Amino acid sequence: MTASAPGAPGEGGRPGARDIPVWDPLVRLIHWSVALAVLLNATVLDPEGRPHEVAGYAVAGLVAVRLAWGLIGPGPARFATFPPNPAAALRHLRHWRAGAGTVHLSHNPLGALMVYNLWLTLLALVVTGVMMGTIRFFGIQWVEEAHEMAFDWLMISVALHVGGVVIDTLRTGVPLVRAMVTGRKRVPAGARVR
Amino acid sequence: MTVLPTGPGGRRALSLAVLILLQAACAAFFLGDVLIDFEATAANDLAHVWVEGVVSLALVAAIVLQLIELRHVMQRTERAEQGIRAARGEMQALIGQFFDDWALTPAERDVALLVLKGIDNEGIAALRGTAAGTVRAQTAAVYGKAGVDGRAQLLSLFMEELFADDSPDDRAPTARTGSGNG
Numbered sequence: 001m002t003a004s005a006p007g008a009p010g011e012g013g014r015p016g017a018r019d020i021p022v023w024d025p026l027v028r029l030i031h032w033s034v035a036l037a038v039l040l041n042a043t044v045l046d047p048e049g050r051p052h053e054v055a056g057y058a059v060a061g062l063v064a065v066r067l068a069w070g071l072i073g074p075g076p077a078r079f080a081t082f083p084p085n086p087a088a089a090l091r092h093l094r095h096w097r098a099g100a101g102t103v104h105l106s107h108n109p110l111g112a113l114m115v116y117n118l119w120l121t122l123l124a125l126v127v128t129g130v131m132m133g134t135i136r137f138f139g140i141q142w143v144e145e146a147h148e149m150a151f152d153w154l155m156i157s158v159a160l161h162v163g164g165v166v167i168d169t170l171r172t173g174v175p176l177v178r179a180m181v182t183g184r185k186r187v188p189a190g191a192r193v194r
Numbered sequence: 195m196t197v198l199p200t201g202p203g204g205r206r207a208l209s210l211a212v213l214i215l216l217q218a219a220c221a222a223f224f225l226g227d228v229l230i231d232f233e234a235t236a237a238n239d240l241a242h243v244w245v246e247g248v249v250s251l252a253l254v255a256a257i258v259l260q261l262i263e264l265r266h267v268m269q270r271t272e273r274a275e276q277g278i279r280a281a282r283g284e285m286q287a288l289i290g291q292f293f294d295d296w297a298l299t300p301a302e303r304d305v306a307l308l309v310l311k312g313i314d315n316e317g318i319a320a321l322r323g324t325a326a327g328t329v330r331a332q333t334a335a336v337y338g339k340a341g342v343d344g345r346a347q348l349l350s351l352f353m354e355e356l357f358a359d360d361s362p363d364d365r366a367p368t369a370r371t372g373s374g375n376g
Binding site: 054 | 204208222223230261268
């Protein structure tokens, strides 16, 4: 759909690629810190132990800051830039299959849904986790089950998230992992940007 | 890949972000602790828990203020970078305008630009693949057309232009001519 010829002048490199700053340091730090905490809690840390709890609290704080940042942060980090919109997500999915690639500077509509899903799941994990430490809910079956269900859903979500990142990177040509490390999206020449 | 920010504004934003996140992790931990203590403490001992709760909330308030500060730092950095970009563009336009006024030939323009960038005659000759004598002749032509007697004076023409352009917030001494590199 875009007017650009894909293999324009055979200049090898990426002549017109633009490096656009997208993710501020806070967003990047939160992303990788949460990923690390989840990884630690899911693998090496004893679920009964104190470090597991501390990591959980850290995730709660990180997500809370991110949510506040969604209100007062810079453009790409704001909720208003990527409102949860299932209809737009479906449309995005259809366009995906049709092969039209639009580069979204913030999250794409499908990615936005995943982001909200991840935040809610993490909060559910934290809330049920804290509940398990209280006298009132200690040892109550459904709380533990909810915590485990939330964890399972988080693992599924993480798998989908990583898959989405890989597919979007291949489709749009924007290296997304690099963007979350350096904060800049390298947008290929001629791509439609939103 | 530049993971770490380069400018002072970027570095400040990064350290602020790290600080905010450390405090947020602590605040979450304290608040969770307060909740659990609140439930586990007998009613007559609650004063202590309340104090803890208020302290935790103060920490949260501090974090919010720092978030706002971080936003300001980022906005200032962005504005400064825009200013630098604009100045760079204007400097280029200004140089081009001077060259036009002096009616430099394309070759002289190239040489003059390299002179402004601080490259010596041998370097320019090597870059342009010409003889050193040719470059000497070209620079002499440039100095003649510009009405200066050498490299330093050519540079000072542009420096003067920079100093003369007083911005509203420092309209102090504009007449800072002469050799002012202490």
